[in-house]
Amino acid sequence: MLKLKPYIEDFISLIYPHTCISCGDLLPKGTQDVCPKCLYNLPKTKNHIIPVPQFLQKFEGIVKVEKLYVYSYFQKQGIVQKILHELKYNDNPDIGMTFGRYFGKDLLTESEIPPFDLIIPVPLHPKKLKLRGYNQSEALANGLSQALNVPVNKNTLIRNRHQNTQTKRSKIERIKVMSETFGVTDSNIKGKHVLLVDDVLTTGATLISCVEQLHTLKPKSVSIAVLAGVK
Numbered sequence: 001m002l003k004l005k006p007y008i009e010d011f012i013s014l015i016y017p018h019t020c021i022s023c024g025d026l027l028p029k030g031t032q033d034v035c036p037k038c039l040y041n042l043p044k045t046k047n048h049i050i051p052v053p054q055f056l057q058k059f060e061g062i063v064k065v066e067k068l069y070v071y072s073y074f075q076k077q078g079i080v081q082k083i084l085h086e087l088k089y090n091d092n093p094d095i096g097m098t099f100g101r102y103f104g105k106d107l108l109t110e111s112e113i114p115p116f117d118l119i120i121p122v123p124l125h126p127k128k129l130k131l132r133g134y135n136q137s138e139a140l141a142n143g144l145s146q147a148l149n150v151p152v153n154k155n156t157l158i159r160n161r162h163q164n165t166q167t168k169r170s171k172i173e174r175i176k177v178m179s180e181t182f183g184v185t186d187s188n189i190k191g192k193h194v195l196l197v198d199d200v201l202t203t204g205a206t207l208i209s210c211v212e213q214l215h216t217l218k219p220k221s222v223s224i225a226v227l228a229g230v231k
């Protein structure tokens, strides 16, 4: 039987050429969203090899985080902001899966990672989930899950309410507000190594609240993986 699919795909890409979301160049066949050149220039933190103190300091003395993994630095107008925008506002969960896989592959090949038992994405409020159609952190978690061969758990951590922009609050105030935002269900994570996943690390208030909640269930350890971090 004649395989039509590749021909149809070629034909479609002639009419609707796929371009890099960062530089706008045509994407070579077999690539998606970001061209190889932009991918090469991605500002990776590599903090799994040499820890970045500015990231660790966001959690120090507040909650115990076993390992903190930050894939790339967040820069305004930079490629990472474009990836995040695509992931959150352009109905493209696939880009989250793709970068989750890249991230997982880097971690596996470049460092010793704890024997994770489960990956938990930071949940969205159900209303927001309905609006967006998917949870961007879950898309990343699914990609990481594929690369690390660790299952995703969506039932343990729950979001009780949606928290809007809190830019005017101090960090302590934010943590206090966020601590009422998340909750846990009585799921069996006791004694397990957990990897918590979110898209961006800014003040750390959201992740701190999630880690606090998870610790109430007595896991063996809680680590964090985020796609982008603000120093």
Ligand SMILES: [Zn+2]
Residues within 6 Å of the ligand: 020, 021, 022, 023, 024, 025, 034, 035, 036, 037, 038, 039
């Ligand atoms: Zn590009």
